[in-house]
Amino acid sequence: MRRGNLFVISGPSGAGKGTLVSRIMERVPDAWLSISVTTRDPREGEIDGVHYLFFDDARFDELAAQDGFLEWAQVHDHKYGTPAQLVREHLDAGCQVILEIDVQGAFQVRERVPEAHLVFIEPPSLEELERRLRSRGTEDEESIALRMSNAKLEMSRKMEYDIRFVNDNLDECTDELVSYIERTAETDEE
Numbered sequence: 001m002r003r004g005n006l007f008v009i010s011g012p013s014g015a016g017k018g019t020l021v022s023r024i025m026e027r028v029p030d031a032w033l034s035i036s037v038t039t040r041d042p043r044e045g046e047i048d049g050v051h052y053l054f055f056d057d058a059r060f061d062e063l064a065a066q067d068g069f070l071e072w073a074q075v076h077d078h079k080y081g082t083p084a085q086l087v088r089e090h091l092d093a094g095c096q097v098i099l100e101i102d103v104q105g106a107f108q109v110r111e112r113v114p115e116a117h118l119v120f121i122e123p124p125s126l127e128e129l130e131r132r133l134r135s136r137g138t139e140d141e142e143s144i145a146l147r148m149s150n151a152k153l154e155m156s157r158k159m160e161y162d163i164r165f166v167n168d169n170l171d172e173c174t175d176e177l178v179s180y181i182e183r184t185a186e187t188d189e190e
Contacts (some may be wrong), residue, residue: 002030002185004091008099010106011121012151014132016167020121021100023174028063028181032095034087037063040078055081060089071101082109096181103154106161119132119177120161124168126151 011017025031037053039060048054054064060079064072080158082099090097109116120188123129129151133144158164163180167173 001094004093004094004095004097005181006087006097006099006109006116006118007119007184008101008106008109009119009121010101010103010161011167012025012123012154013147014129014136014151015121015123016170016173017100017121019170019172020167020177021098023170023179024098024181025179026172028096029153030095030185031181032090033064033096033098033100034090035071036101036136037069037081037083038078038176039080068110070099071105073102073104077120084112096185103157107157108139117163119163119180120138120158120164121173122155122158122164122166124166125143128168 009017009021020182021033025033033054035049037060039053040054041056042048042054046052060072060081063069063083063134064079064081068084069081070084070087072079082105084099087097088103099105101109105139111116123132126148129141130144130148133139133147142156165173165176165180
């Protein structure tokens with residue numbers, strides 16, 4: 001059994017983090033994707049315990065007061081957090097734990113778990129990022145402008161991460177990311 005490692009994957013919206021994480025889950029047998037807690041209501045098709053852990057405000061605040069989150073933040077009218085106990089259990093079981101969280105959350109995790117491996121996924125360019133956001137067809141102009149503004153802020157912190165991958169070719173980026181996880185897990189086994 002390999003020793004568990006914590007990989008925090010961040011990057012701007014549209015960089016391809018979700019697709020890369022899905023591919024990691026298919027290719028790294030002992031990978032486990034952490035599920036966030038949220039206070040928002042489930043969207044159509046979302047299942048409690050699969051997509052998110054849905055808590056009311058009081059339950060969320062109680063867990064936060066007990067220092068039960070590796071990181072948490074309020075986003076608009078709702079709170080989101082990474083439950084520390086679930087992450088610890090999976091690390092102790094030898095899993096390669098994957099967190100797909102924003103830059104702010106990544107550095108909160110780094111404070112709590114200094115040995116975490118911070119991975120930044122970036123688009124080949126801001127122009128390509130905007131093209132990807134527009135091609136989704138789900139964003140209005142205001143939303144695209146906000147996401148682009150956030151992307152510039154997030155990318156300004158990329159050098160603070162342990163490693164960075166440019167997602168300009170999905171297959172190559174997947175191979176590089178999986179190889180990094182596997183090398184890190186092998187190194188930690190010794």
